[in-house]
Amino acid sequence: MDVGTALRGYFDLTRAGNAITSGVLTFVGAYVTGGAFEEPLAATAAVVATIFGVAAGNSINDYFDRDIDAINAPDRPLPRGAVSPRGALLFSGGLFAGAVVLALTLPPLAIAIALVNLVALVAYTKLFKGLPGAGNVVVAYLGGSTFLFGAAAVATPDAAALVLFVLAALSTLAREVVKDVEDVEGDRSEGLNTLPIAIGERRSLQFAVLLVLVAVLVSPAPYLVDALGVSYLIVVVPALAILVYASYRSFEDPTRGQSFLKYGMLVATLAFVVGRAVPLS
Incomplete structure (x- = not known):
């Protein structure tokens, strides 16, 4: 496999559009609270941590769903062979580590939100996705929490x-x-x-x-x-x-x-x- 194919596979794992959108929503949360430009370093750390965290969650979910995706979504990176399962797992771990390091620079409430979100992202596929309504609640919480995380990064929400x-x-x-x-x-x-x-x-x-x-x-x-x-x-x-x-x-x-x-x-x-x-x- 050539390097370009592998890099494209890892990029596709992140679902970059979804991850970047989540980062934008985090910025909106900081802006609505009034601290996005008063605390630019904290706002930036929160935005990038969100992008890394969501990308990591997407990657780990593809790792857990690789057998189902082989039937339902064969064009995804793992089924098409662009990324190995071990590679996806290590890549996800690296992204999670980056998200945690950035989150730890933020106030305690933002750190708590980040840790809850990281656990929810990892647990979603294995624990909640198959339970009626539970997976929906997790997705809804994660979507809303981007705003709350951005707010908590720069001020008290x-x-x-x-x-x-x-x-x-x-x-x-x-x-x-x-x-x-x-x-x-x-x-x-x-x-x-x-x-x-x-x-x-x-x-x-x-x-x-x-x-x-x-x-x-x-x-x-x-x-x-x-x-x-x-x-x-x-x-x-x-x-x-x-x-x-x-x-x-x-x-x-x-x-x-x-x-x-x-x-x-x-x-x-x-x-x-x-x-x-x-x-x-």
Whole structure:
């Protein structure tokens, strides 16, 4: 195997787009808290630690899933022979070590969040992925915690950062449930026991709607406690409308529903950025 093929294989293991996106979300958490530019070294360390941690988690999950991927995803690095299982394991370990070293330069709360996340990333495939709803909860927590980690890296997380974490986790959990409804036939044929298979598709979609409604209820908190101004409300209201529409649309078309849930969360994230950048009274 030539060096270029091997390097491409290791790069593909990281799912770089996903890892970098998570790093951006960590920066948003630091920015919303107001410390991204006041504590640039800490913010940078948190962003890079997030990228390394997510890349490591993606790599270790490919290591554990290599037999399933040989059937379902033969183009991934391990099934196609670009990376050996031992190579993937060592590569993941190196990335985890880098993430830990960077995280240890941060305040205690950020270190605690990083350690919990690293354990969750490693344990996801072996312990939680096969349990109905448990894997969804882990993914939702990890998605929301990027904001919380960024905030904790530069300051004590305020109401805006905490609500951003909650909104991200709830909307991600709703989207994960809808995605499982979308994939129910394939998952059933592979013997997986996802939430829709365990409790039914309609009940799962009703649960997703409930999650979105809870997100709507907590969303005004940053404005009510004067953490963010009117500019936040101006942008977050349409974001919430998209989330509500998406959850109900999922009953007719889960594929479109989960796509709209993603768009709604992106707009909601923008609302927090605008609320910090344009603090209208």
